[in-house]
Amino acid sequence: MDFEAFSALVRHRRTRLTMDPARDVERATIERLCTEATWAPCHRMTWPWRFAAFTGESRRGLGDVAADAMAAHGDAAPKVAKTRTKFLRAPVVVVVGSEPGSSDLETAENRDAVAAGVQNFLLGATALGLATFWSSCPKGANDPVARHCGFMDGTHVAAMLYVGWPAGEPPVGERPPVDVRWFD
Ligand SMILES: Cc1cc2nc3c(=O)[nH]c(=O)nc-3n(C[C@H](O)[C@H](O)[C@H](O)COP(=O)(O)O)c2cc1C
Numbered sequence: 001m002d003f004e005a006f007s008a009l010v011r012h013r014r015t016r017l018t019m020d021p022a023r024d025v026e027r028a029t030i031e032r033l034c035t036e037a038t039w040a041p042c043h044r045m046t047w048p049w050r051f052a053a054f055t056g057e058s059r060r061g062l063g064d065v066a067a068d069a070m071a072a073h074g075d076a077a078p079k080v081a082k083t084r085t086k087f088l089r090a091p092v093v094v095v096v097g098s099e100p101g102s103s104d105l106e107t108a109e110n111r112d113a114v115a116a117g118v119q120n121f122l123l124g125a126t127a128l129g130l131a132t133f134w135s136s137c138p139k140g141a142n143d144p145v146a147r148h149c150g151f152m153d154g155t156h157v158a159a160m161l162y163v164g165w166p167a168g169e170p171p172v173g174e175r176p177p178v179d180v181r182w183f184d
Contacts, residue, residue: 073140
């Protein structure tokens with residue numbers, strides 16, 4: 001374990017969509033990254049993460065499901081039209097769901113665990129040289145997207161991850177200085 005290497009990895013990960021949509025990412029790579037996601041901390045061992053990966057024409061189907069939900073939700077036509085094809089910008093889109101728990105607290109903790117898992121995925125992808133983009137599920141589209149993925153009712157779509165090999169320049173990252181309040 002090398003802390004400086006870890007620190008460099010954390011800083012190197014960027015939310016970026018500049019990727020080559022025509023260059024595939026191997027299924028084994030995606031499955032490995034999903035496996036790393038499952039090593040996130042998880043209270044009560046509920047293992048709440050669910051994964052669905054879309055490649056090829058299925059990316060268009062995913063876009064249609066999201067776009068139809070947005071249209072039903074009253075979104076403007078140009079926004080809806082853009083959503084139909086937006087998942088074609090990456091060779092693979094991984095939808096990550098968080099299953100509901102048996103109480104509000106467990107559901108909230110499941111979501112936290114899944115978000116931690118997503119970060120594992122992103123850092124692993126960065127270490128492999130992949131570009132990633134964490135997108136939220138469009139407003140009003142959570143349930144249709146979750147259903148389309150085969151997730152159980154009540155699953156929160158935590159992330160729609162665009163994954164691909166980078167093209168062009170990476171965006172510059174920045175963070176405000178950290179503020180830690182110490183109490184002795
Ligand atoms: C829960 C979550 C949802 C996000 N959803 C979106 C999104 O829908 N669209 C988007 O452009 N970025 C989204 N992002 C990415 C953030 O905008 C991004 O992390 C932030 O701009 C900082 O950039 P960096 O990741 O390169 O440091 C999301 C991030 C998180 C954690």
